[in-house]
Amino acid sequence: MNWHEAPDMRNWILLLLLLLEIATFTFLSGVRFDSAGDFTAYFQSYLGDLITQSTPTLLLAFGMTLVLITAGIDLSVGSMVALVGCIMASFPGNTEFWWTAVPLGLLTGLTLGFLNGALVAWLDVPPIITTLGTMIFYRGLCFVVMGDLEKAPFITVPGYEWLGIFSGVIVMLGLLYLIGGPYVYHSRWLRELFMMGGNRIAARYAGIPVQRRTLQVYTLIGFLGFLAALSFTARNSSISAGSLQGFELQVIVAVVLGGTRVQGGSGTLLGAFLGVMLIAVLEEGLRGASIWGDTYLPFEISHLEYIFLGALLLIGVWVSNIAHQRSRA
Amino acid sequence: MIHGRLDYRHRRRIYFLLAGNLLLLGLIRVLLKEGSSFAEVLRRAGPDVAPVILAGLAMTSVIFVGAIDLSVASIIAVAGSAFGVLVHHDQPPWICYFACLAAAWVLSMWNGYLIRTLKIPAIIVTLAGLPFYRGLALIVADLGIPDFGGNISVYDAAYHQPGKFYAGWILLATIIAALIWEAFGRTPRQWLARGNSEEACRLLGMKPERILQSAFCAAGIFLGFAALIAVTRLQAIEPGRMLVGFELHIVGAVVLGGTNIFGGEGSFGGTILGAFFLYFISQALTYAGASAYFQEAITGAVILAVIGLDCAIHRRQKQLDELA
Numbered sequence: 001m002n003w004h005e006a007p008d009m010r011n012w013i014l015l016l017l018l019l020l021e022i023a024t025f026t027f028l029s030g031v032r033f034d035s036a037g038d039f040t041a042y043f044q045s046y047l048g049d050l051i052t053q054s055t056p057t058l059l060l061a062f063g064m065t066l067v068l069i070t071a072g073i074d075l076s077v078g079s080m081v082a083l084v085g086c087i088m089a090s091f092p093g094n095t096e097f098w099w100t101a102v103p104l105g106l107l108t109g110l111t112l113g114f115l116n117g118a119l120v121a122w123l124d125v126p127p128i129i130t131t132l133g134t135m136i137f138y139r140g141l142c143f144v145v146m147g148d149l150e151k152a153p154f155i156t157v158p159g160y161e162w163l164g165i166f167s168g169v170i171v172m173l174g175l176l177y178l179i180g181g182p183y184v185y186h187s188r189w190l191r192e193l194f195m196m197g198g199n200r201i202a203a204r205y206a207g208i209p210v211q212r213r214t215l216q217v218y219t220l221i222g223f224l225g226f227l228a229a230l231s232f233t234a235r236n237s238s239i240s241a242g243s244l245q246g247f248e249l250q251v252i253v254a255v256v257l258g259g260t261r262v263q264g265g266s267g268t269l270l271g272a273f274l275g276v277m278l279i280a281v282l283e284e285g286l287r288g289a290s291i292w293g294d295t296y297l298p299f300e301i302s303h304l305e306y307i308f309l310g311a312l313l314l315i316g317v318w319v320s321n322i323a324h325q326r327s328r329a
Numbered sequence: 330m331i332h333g334r335l336d337y338r339h340r341r342r343i344y345f346l347l348a349g350n351l352l353l354l355g356l357i358r359v360l361l362k363e364g365s366s367f368a369e370v371l372r373r374a375g376p377d378v379a380p381v382i383l384a385g386l387a388m389t390s391v392i393f394v395g396a397i398d399l400s401v402a403s404i405i406a407v408a409g410s411a412f413g414v415l416v417h418h419d420q421p422p423w424i425c426y427f428a429c430l431a432a433a434w435v436l437s438m439w440n441g442y443l444i445r446t447l448k449i450p451a452i453i454v455t456l457a458g459l460p461f462y463r464g465l466a467l468i469v470a471d472l473g474i475p476d477f478g479g480n481i482s483v484y485d486a487a488y489h490q491p492g493k494f495y496a497g498w499i500l501l502a503t504i505i506a507a508l509i510w511e512a513f514g515r516t517p518r519q520w521l522a523r524g525n526s527e528e529a530c531r532l533l534g535m536k537p538e539r540i541l542q543s544a545f546c547a548a549g550i551f552l553g554f555a556a557l558i559a560v561t562r563l564q565a566i567e568p569g570r571m572l573v574g575f576e577l578h579i580v581g582a583v584v585l586g587g588t589n590i591f592g593g594e595g596s597f598g599g600t601i602l603g604a605f606f607l608y609f610i611s612q613a614l615t616y617a618g619a620s621a622y623f624q625e626a627i628t629g630a631v632i633l634a635v636i637g638l639d640c641a642i643h644r645r646q647k648q649l650d651e652l653a
Binding site for chain 1: 647
């Protein structure tokens with residue numbers, strides 16, 4: 001069997017690429033290990049930091065994969081997370097925050113996601129246009145709520161910090177990817193989403209409740225946006241109306257890099273996870289290799305991140321397209 | 330001529346935008362305070378909206394053929410970097426302007442070439458171009474200016490001519506040329522044909538790849554002028570941060586103008602009116618004393634309302650088409 005015939009093999013290749021990337025950047029960062037203990041301690045803290053900082057992207061990559069599978073897209077995720085965060089930030093940071101701001105944040109996330117879904121499902125507005133409009137609209141609402149201020153009530157909320165540290169994010173991601181992931185993977189629900197992405201009209205005639213599924217997927221993104229807002233605000237302690245600009249494209253790039261097709265009908269959650277990690281390692285690695293870059297390169301090494309990101313995406317999709325064509329031939 | 334070619338749905342959108350623009354202008358006229366001149370508002374509108382309209386025309390061209398360009402802002406950043414580096418090295422203004430135009434044109438052509446040869450959807454190629462060109466802009470600045478600290482200052486007024494003095498005229502000339510070309514030219518119709526059905530184009534003996542490339546070529550020219558005006562208006566060019574998110578606002582204006590995002594339907598006139606409509610809304614809000622914070626939310630709400638309403642009205646027809 002050729003590797004392109006089995007999506008699992010592609011995930012192995014992504015994993016290999018990830019390990020190669022980690023090894024290269026560890027070498028470039030100039031870290032040297034004297035003992036096995038050093039090695040373990042370094043990678044424990046490295047992976048911990050990596051996962052903690054990419055939690056919002058990981059959370060939304062889950063939802064974005066599902067929405068891309070249905071041949072939809074959600075460009076509003078960055079604005080959505082920022083708006084949930086801004087609304088929560090307008091509450092004072094005390095114990096009451098947990099039963100005022102947090103439930104309101106949840107409700108906001110669900111409502112924003114539902115609104116996207118309703119426009120796509122009920123009014124038949126193409127998803128790219130709906131979420132483009134809501135991206136601008138939600139970002140505008142962020143400015144209405146916050147103005148030019150940057151607020152940080154999160155630091156003083158008892159226990160809130162936990163959501164941004166390793167143990168907190170592991171619980172969140174574990175529940176989503178280790179329990180939710182396999183459950184979704186084996187569900188009839190996911191197969192219905194695949195069918196909607198393959199052919200929407202055929203799916204409707206096959207008795208799949210297309211409108212309801214569309215609503216569910218976009219509302220799920222709203223819920224994940226709420227979780228991402230919790231994790232982002234807990235880690236960064238503050239939020240402003242301009243936070244998370246360009247986040248949507250970061251999530252889409254990661255998911256597509258993981259092998260999900262934007263035309264719909266194909267994609268894996270594991271691929272999305274690996275796609276996010278590839279980008280996070282790249283970002284972190286280039287930051288760590290700044291001393292090496294200053295010595296050997298005539299330009300700022302961190303600027304290479306954009307170049308690699310674009311090139312990785314293009315090459316990834318190109319290779320996956322060739323594989324797809326061959327497997328159909 | 331072009332009027333007859335547009336379907337009734339698009340024509341209705343054009344009338345709506347025309348009426349909306351006139352209404353908004355009337356509103357602005359009423360809201361003007363003592364001492365402010367309406368002529369001044371009109372005179373300022375052209376230069377202010379020029380980069381949006383010119384980039385919008387570029388986006389419209391590529392959307393006509395069924396593609397999209399999400400990298401327009403990053404391409405403008407590269408053009409800005411090239412311009413800034415040459416200004417830093419005291420090159421004459423015309424060379425700097427030419428470099429700016431050429432950078433935008435070359436990168437737009439490159440996008441077309443990649444889409445054509447790699448057979449990857451335009452949304453992916455240009456999504457990859459978005460960070461790639463941004464990085465390229467930063468690296469060009471790094472290499473061209475030894476102690477580049479994030480922005481390139483351009484103080485000499487000689488380098489600000491296109492953006493500050495001739496923006497309105499450049500816009501007017503481009504709009505007239507684009508509208509005449511659209512009405513009488515063959516190429517824009519070929520773009521629309523390809524946007525409708527690539528296969529039908531091929532069966533008719535046309536060359537879809539060449540049509541696609543010609544759209545990116547024209548888009549490069551429009552984008553070059555957009556970049557020239559956007560860049561020469563600035564005192565400090567920030568290649569890493571300038572115009573972030575601009576591409577989606579442009580798509581918003583194009584879609585509001587009635588162009589079908591999936592290609593094959595639309596008009597340059599719609600894009601121009603759509604961009605003016607969004608601009609006049611923000612101006613009317615400013616004159617009405619609304620907080621600047623509301624403007625973005627209202628822009629988003631207007632795009633959603635106009636397109637949502639349009640889709641809702643045609644929903645029944647679309648479902649019947651499915652059955653046919």
